[in-house]
Amino acid sequence: MEDKTKIRLTAPEMSALWGQYQNDTISICVLSHFFKKVEDEEVRPIIEFVLNFSKNHVNRLKEFFYKEKFPVPVGFTADDVDAKAPKLFSDTFVLMYLRNMSILGMAASSLALGTITRPDIIAFYKDVLVSFVKLQDLSKDLMLKQGTYIRPPFVSTPDKVDFVKKQQFLKGFLGEKRPLTTVEITHLFINIQTNMIGKSLIIGLAQVAQNKEVKEYLLRGKQLAQKHMDLFSDVLKKEDLPAPMAWDTAVTDSTTKVFSDKLIMFHVTAMIAAGKGELARNFSSLLDSEYKNKLIQREEHKILEWRAEIIGYLGEALFEEQPIVSKKITKWARDIGKLAVENGLSLSQILKSLTLFRTVIWDVFTEELQQRKFAAITMLDVSKKIDPFIDQINHIFVEIYEIYNNEKMKLAYMALEELSVPMVPLSKGIAVMPIVGQIDTQRAKLIMETALEKGAKLQLNYLILDISGVLIVDTMVANNIFEIVKALQLIGTKAMITGIRPEIAQTVVSLGIELGTIKTKATLEQALAEIGFSKLD
Incomplete structure (x- = not known):
C-alpha cells in the first residue's frame, strides 16, 4: 500500500x-x-x-x-x-x-x-x-x-417565519434604519469583545515597548480599538441592547521590558489581520442571498480572504507608493472579475457589491477622521487616494464583462453562421444545401468552405444549391455562386442551382449576368429528376 x-x-x-x-x-x-x-x-x-x-x-x-x-x-x-x-x-x-x-x-x-x-x-x-x-x-x-463571562445580548424569540420583501432591506444598517438582525447583533458583539481585548493588550505592550515608533504605532491602535468599541456599542444601545462593559484594570503600571519589539509587532499585526477578516465577514452579511448563492461553490473562507485582501490594499493606499498599490489592486480586480464571470454573476450584481465596499470602507474612514478631529482637507486627501482605486476596480470589472460579452456574441454569431449554411444528405453521393437570406462576401466564403469541406467528407457526386430563400441576386451574388460551383468541380462534385424565382430570373437577365455552364432548375424536384430520382407511385 x-x-x-x-x-x-x-x-x-x-x-x-x-x-x-x-x-x-x-x-x-x-x-x-x-x-x-x-x-x-x-x-x-x-x-x-x-x-x-x-x-x-x-x-x-x-x-x-x-x-x-x-x-x-x-x-x-x-x-x-x-x-x-x-x-x-x-x-x-x-x-x-x-x-x-x-x-x-x-x-x-x-x-x-x-x-x-x-x-x-x-x-x-x-x-x-x-x-x-x-x-x-x-x-x-x-x-x-x-462571573467574568460576558453573555451576548438576548433577543425575543420570533413567533413566525418572515421574509425580506424589498431590496431596500439590505441598506437598512447603512441608510434608512430598521431593527438589527441577529447576524448583525452577533457581528457587533464579537467586534466589541475583540477590540476590548485588543485595546488592553495594546496598552500593556505599549508600556513595555522599547522602540519609539513601535510605541506610537501601538497608541494609534489603541485609539482605533476604542473608536470601534464606541461605534459598535452605540449601535447596540440605540436598539436598546446591552453592550459589553469595558474595564480598565487589565494592565498593571509596569514599564519594564517583557517582550521584544519583534514579538510585539508580530502579535499586533496578527490582531490586525484578524480584524480585517472580521470586517470582510461584516461586509458579507450585507450582500443579498442571490449574490452569495452564485458564489456557493467557492469556500466561504476564500471569499472572506478576497474581501479582506482588497480592504488591506485600500488601507495601504494611504501610505504606500500609488503605482505599487495600483498594481496589486489591478491584479485583484482582474482575478475577482474573471471569477465573477465564471460563477455567473451579472455585472449589476458585482457593481452593487463594489458600492457596498465603498460604503463600508468610508464609514470606517469617516468615523476615524471624526474621532481624531482631522480637518476637511484631510478627508479630501483620503478621498483622492481611495476613490480612484475603487473607480479603477469598477473600470476593470466593466472591461472584463465587455470582453466576455463580446466573446459570447462572437460565438453566437459563429453558431448562427453554421446554422445558416446547412447541408442535407439525400442519398449516397447526393446532398442539398438550402441557402436563405442575403449572400455577402463573408457568407459566400462560409458557403464555399462548408460546401468543399462537407462535399469532400461525404464524397458527393452532386450538390444542389437551392437559392429559393435568397431575396436578391445581383452581379456580386452571381459571381460568388459561380466561384462556389467552380471550386466544387475541382473536387469532382457537380453543382446544380435550383429555386430561381421568376423575379430573380428577370433581374439576372436585365443585369446581363451569364451563368455559363452552370445547370439550373426551377425546383428541387426537377433537379432530383435530372440526377435520376423520381417519385414513387
Whole structure:
C-alpha cells in the first residue's frame, strides 16, 4: 500500500505548518510570562495546559520540517521574553486572552483542515482543533464560575417565519434604519469583545515597548480599538441592547521590558489581520442571498480572504507608493472579475457589491477622521487616494464583462453562421444545401468552405444549391455562386442551382449576368429528376 505521508507538501500545507509554528512559538513566549506571574490558582492549570500543547505542537512541527528537509521557521524564543519581568496583565485579562486564543485557534485549525490533504497533517490539525476546543471549554467554564463571562445580548424569540420583501432591506444598517438582525447583533458583539481585548493588550505592550515608533504605532491602535468599541456599542444601545462593559484594570503600571519589539509587532499585526477578516465577514452579511448563492461553490473562507485582501490594499493606499498599490489592486480586480464571470454573476450584481465596499470602507474612514478631529482637507486627501482605486476596480470589472460579452456574441454569431449554411444528405453521393437570406462576401466564403469541406467528407457526386430563400441576386451574388460551383468541380462534385424565382430570373437577365455552364432548375424536384430520382407511385 502506498505511504501517503511521502507525498510532497502542497502550498496550503506549507503555509499552514509555517504559520502554526510561528503562532505556537509566540504562544509559548507569552504564556511562559503569564505562568510565572499568575496568582489565581484556577487560571494557572489552564495556562499550563496551553503551554504543554503548544510545546507539543512545536515538536511535531519540527518533525514535519525535518522529514521534508524543509527549513525550520525562525520563530520566537526565550530571547523574545523575560519571564521574570514584573507582572503586566491581570489574571482576569489572562483568562479572557486564553478564551479569545481558543476562538482564533479553532478558526485557524478548521480553515487548515479544509485545505490540506495529507493524512498525517490532517491528523495533526485534528489534534490542534481538539486542543483549542478543550481550551474553549476550560476558559469559558472558569469565566462563568468567576462571573467574568460576558453573555451576548438576548433577543425575543420570533413567533413566525418572515421574509425580506424589498431590496431596500439590505441598506437598512447603512441608510434608512430598521431593527438589527441577529447576524448583525452577533457581528457587533464579537467586534466589541475583540477590540476590548485588543485595546488592553495594546496598552500593556505599549508600556513595555522599547522602540519609539513601535510605541506610537501601538497608541494609534489603541485609539482605533476604542473608536470601534464606541461605534459598535452605540449601535447596540440605540436598539436598546446591552453592550459589553469595558474595564480598565487589565494592565498593571509596569514599564519594564517583557517582550521584544519583534514579538510585539508580530502579535499586533496578527490582531490586525484578524480584524480585517472580521470586517470582510461584516461586509458579507450585507450582500443579498442571490449574490452569495452564485458564489456557493467557492469556500466561504476564500471569499472572506478576497474581501479582506482588497480592504488591506485600500488601507495601504494611504501610505504606500500609488503605482505599487495600483498594481496589486489591478491584479485583484482582474482575478475577482474573471471569477465573477465564471460563477455567473451579472455585472449589476458585482457593481452593487463594489458600492457596498465603498460604503463600508468610508464609514470606517469617516468615523476615524471624526474621532481624531482631522480637518476637511484631510478627508479630501483620503478621498483622492481611495476613490480612484475603487473607480479603477469598477473600470476593470466593466472591461472584463465587455470582453466576455463580446466573446459570447462572437460565438453566437459563429453558431448562427453554421446554422445558416446547412447541408442535407439525400442519398449516397447526393446532398442539398438550402441557402436563405442575403449572400455577402463573408457568407459566400462560409458557403464555399462548408460546401468543399462537407462535399469532400461525404464524397458527393452532386450538390444542389437551392437559392429559393435568397431575396436578391445581383452581379456580386452571381459571381460568388459561380466561384462556389467552380471550386466544387475541382473536387469532382457537380453543382446544380435550383429555386430561381421568376423575379430573380428577370433581374439576372436585365443585369446581363451569364451563368455559363452552370445547370439550373426551377425546383428541387426537377433537379432530383435530372440526377435520376423520381417519385414513387
